Each structure stands twice: as structure tokens, then as C-alpha cells.
Amino acid sequence: MFATISMTVDIPGYPERVYRAWLDSYEHGRFTGHPVNISGRVGEPFSTFDGKVVGVTQVSTPYGRIVQTWNLAEFPQNQPDSTIELTFEPTCTGSQVKVTQTGVEAGSTRQMMQWWEDRYLRPLRDYFDELVGDYPADEGDG
Template sequence: MIIHQEALIDASPADVYEVLTDGQKFAAATGMPARLGDREGETFSIFDGRVEGRQVELVRGERIVQAWRFGAAHPSCWDAGVYSVVRFTLAAQEGGTRFVIDHTGVPAEWLEHISGGYPTFYQQPLERYFAALARS
């Protein structure tokens, strides 16, 4: 199953990329612990271990591709070896960054849950984080 969502984030693609590949900044934006880095092949754990995976492809300021799954801290951890692939595409657009999420391989029973979670766990926290930085 596929999820496709788009949002406009009031920040540069480089700044959005940095938040999505830096555990401390991701945690500051989302309010939840994260272990996340900017090296391909590196494992990650976000949202206090509820989501885990591996950085598959990283193109600074443009694209992040992750093997992604509900992790051990999620109430419904996915079976071992079950991963989906999420691709975050970042493009400069007047007013900030066009933030595109394409998530493939989502088990059918999780499609609505994950699709509904992206605004709450990604878009809105990113918007709030960059708005707070602009005010400071």
C-alpha cells in the first residue's frame, strides 16, 4: 500500500533535511527522543523507539529514503524482517520547502493509521519547530 502526502514547510530544504537527519534536532521538533543520523546504512530509532529502521539513501537537502517499521516500543511492533520504505523529498518552493512523503510497502492494516499520523508526527511538529526558531 502507498501513502503520498505533501506540505509546505517554512524553512529551507537544507534546514528541513538537517532536522530529519539529526537526532537532537528531530527530538526538539517532535518532543520525543530520537537516535538518528546522517550516514547511509545507519540505523535509527525515533518517537522514543516506536519507529525504527535504517537510512537507505541520503542526498543532502533533497531526499531521505528509509527502511521503516514499527519498533519494539510500539504497542504493535511489526514482525521481524517486515519493513516499508519511506521517501522524503525536499524541494525549494516560494515560501519554504515542498515536503513530499511517499511511503510504500505499508501493510494494509496500517495504511490509515500511518497516513493519519504524518500530519501529527511530521508536518505539524516541523511547522511549529521552524516557527519557534523564526521567533527567537
């Protein structure tokens, strides 16, 4: 049985900038800390984490939405690819990125959510925190 998981993270960067970073091999590698081969073109395969994550970009709506098939080497051989959808929404201090993954083994949802937090969401936020630094909007003064 398969499940769907969903997580959000606030990023101190405009949606356009975060979207581009996800689909750029160099920047994607910078925030994950692993080599990445990604173009962002629909139908193009990608790989990251030294080939332990592979998939194909299926939808690429500039600055708003990315859909990719997703297969981790950790998944059982007979398990079909899952699908991830990323959406990018503007906020007062940057953007909110929502990651939804369908096709996750029902018994491993907590493990998969932790995987996303440790390998993508926190590193992505930290990467943009470092790029942006402190600016007045961070101080909550409106």
C-alpha cells in the same frame, strides 16, 4: 496486501535546513518531542519515539532526498519493514516536503496517514514556524 501513501507539507525553511533537521538527533527530537538517535549516514540505523520506530538510512542526497527503512513497534511481528522517501523542494516561502511510504498494510492507510500528520508533518511545520516567526514572505505580498 500492501499500499503506498504520500503526503506533503509546506515548511517555512529552506530545503537544506529542513533536510539537516531531519537527520540531526537533537533537532529531530525537538520537533517530535521524543528522543532520537540518527546520524544520516547511509547504512546507519536510527531510532525514535523511545525505540518504537527503528530503521536504516539507505539514501541521503544532500538537501534533496532521504530514503529510510521504517518499522513501527505497532506493526505485526511478521510484517516486513516499510520504506519512506522524503523529498525537499524549494518554494517561495521555504520548502515543500513530500513523504512517501511504501509497504503500508492496505487496511491501515488512513490510520498511517493520520499518524504521519500528528507525529511528523504538523510538528515539523510548527517547529519551523516557531524558529522562523513572521517574515514578509509569509504575508503573500510576493
